[in-house]
Amino acid sequence: MADKNNANIGFEKEIWDAACVLWGHIPAAEYRKVIVGLIFLRYISCAFEKKYDALVAEGEGFEDDRDAYESENIFFVPEAARWSTIAAAAHTPEIGKVIDNAMTAIESENKKLKNVLPKNYGNPDLDKRVLGDVVDLFTNNIHMDDTDESKDLLGRTYEYCIAQFAAYEGTKGGEFYTPSSIVKTIVAILKPFDNCRVYDPCCGSGGMFVQSAKFLQAHSGKRGNLAVYGQESNSDTWKMAKMNMAIRGIDADFGPYHQDTFFNDLHPTLKADFIMANPPFNLSNWGGDKLRDDKRWKYGIPPAGNANFAWIQHMIHHLHDSHGKLGLVLANGALSSQSSGEGEIRKNIINADLVEGIVALPTQLFYSVTIPVTLWFITKGKKQRGKTVFIDARKMGYMVDRKHRDFTDEDIQKIADTFEAFQNGTLEDVKGFCAVKTTADIAEQDYILTPGRYVGIEEQEDDGEPFEEKMTRLTSELSQMFAKSHELEDEIRKKLGAIGYDI
Helix, strand or coil, X not given: CCCHHHCCCCHHHHHHHHXXXXXCCECHHHHHHHHHHHHHHHHHHHHHHHHHHHHHHHCCCCCCCHHHHHCCCCCCCCHHHCHHHHHHCCCCCCHHHHHHHHHHHHHHHCXXXXXXXXXXXXXXXXXXXXXXXXXXXXXXXXXXCCCHHHHHHHHHHHHHHHHHHXXXXXXXXXXXXXXXXXXXXXXXXXXXXXXXXXXXXXXXXXXXXXXXXXXXXXCCCCCCCEEEEECCCCHHHHHXXXXXXXXXXXXXXXXXXXXXXXXCCCCCCCCECEEEECCCCCXXXXXXXXXXXXXXXXXXXXXCCCCHHHHHHHHHHCECCCCCEEEEEEEHHHHCCCHHHHHHHHHHHHHCCXXXXXXXXXXXCCCCCCCCEEEEEEECCCCCCCEEEEEECCCCCEECCCCCEECCHHHHHHHHHHHXXXXXXXXXXXXXXXXXXXXXXXXXXXXXXXCXXXXXXXXXXXXXXXXXXXXXXXXXXHHHHHHHHHHHHHHHHHHHHHCCCCC
16 A cells, blocks of 8 residues: 555655665665665765855855855765765776765764764675666766755655665664654644754654654744754664754754763753653663662652663653653553552652653554554643543554554644644543543552543444344344354265265
8 A cells, every 4th residue: 555645755765766776785784874875975965066066156266165065054075075976986896985985084074974974885795886876876866955845855765765774674673763653743742843952862863853843844933943952872873863964954962972871861951842752662671770879760760671661751851840841652561560660650750740641552553563552741831730631543544554554644633633622621532532531530540541441432323223122133143143154064064074084
């Protein structure tokens, strides 16, 4: 089935399909680096060359002035790294070395990219003939400039390819990619505003920030009017995120290196307006036994065997004290677990009136896991004090293919509108879909947050047939089916007996 949210995808898929000529020549993880690196290199070269030509035309001699580029958030690209140099070497044995040298040259001219760009193109295992074909593909099919339209097209291509890598790499893909429909749902509910601070302590490839910038731009803001803070423990993923932000023109602070958030918080004093995250589900080996006295554990010491409530409390710690909003993805176990003190931590967070909403998601939204997950929305300074909205979205969405489900834009809007109606005090309960409950109601359920407990079962349409008559009719039909089943069994035995089988 086609992706209903990406009906206009053509260019992105064309690049992906054509670039797959490399598939089978190198391992998937290395292939990912090759492709995302080339997309990045092609973009910054196109943006630079457009500005370079404009400066040459002005005749003021500023075409080699780095400040003339940096003032417009354009990377300065030295001659050895310009795409014309790379394209000219596409079908020479040195093409891999030429690209590696280009990446090194760009890093030396742009300190923000130090140790970020991939430099694996000279790898002897990478077929240089095939690499040259991919360079040709990018030369002939990607013509970018520094307009918002070009940034969006390239950004979409980058995001599309990352999504494809996540699908191909399975469980490992979940380390760097959160499905865009989940990210869009979080952003649509939180509604980041102009000049706000957005934080993701396990940012992957930066999808939360991309969608926040898109939301802001779509609502008359500027995509650059976000103060972005992130952290990522995986080196390759940290580099992908840095490139993703550079392509989007988003000035992000991801720290000078990749680092474990729990043990080396790179933004210790940050109080964010919005936090959006998809932390690793049920992370067991997170080192909790060494952090028992940490100041972040305001609501209880999280168990060493599961980091779910460590992530929640880390994020609450970084929320702005008066209006901070948090949206995160967690495995369903966090809704009801009572083991190792998790139930007490959840109870304390609920009693502090921080849980604004819980959204149950359908299965198969992720490439990496099939377990059911939930969106948690935690807010300081809730509009509806002492109340929480529960939304059961498990029946929403559509199957993209046999293994993967997705939300339509209409699905996302329905969930966001429901949340907004709750915040405005106008939401009416809908059996099987949404319900507003007080903290006292939740306490009666032992502080379990499973939406199904609160929204109930969807009311079935009344067909007008009295209950007693319907039960009599259905019982009769069932008896007839059983009788027919026995007849078929007897017939099968006779047929098998006729050919010498006795059962």
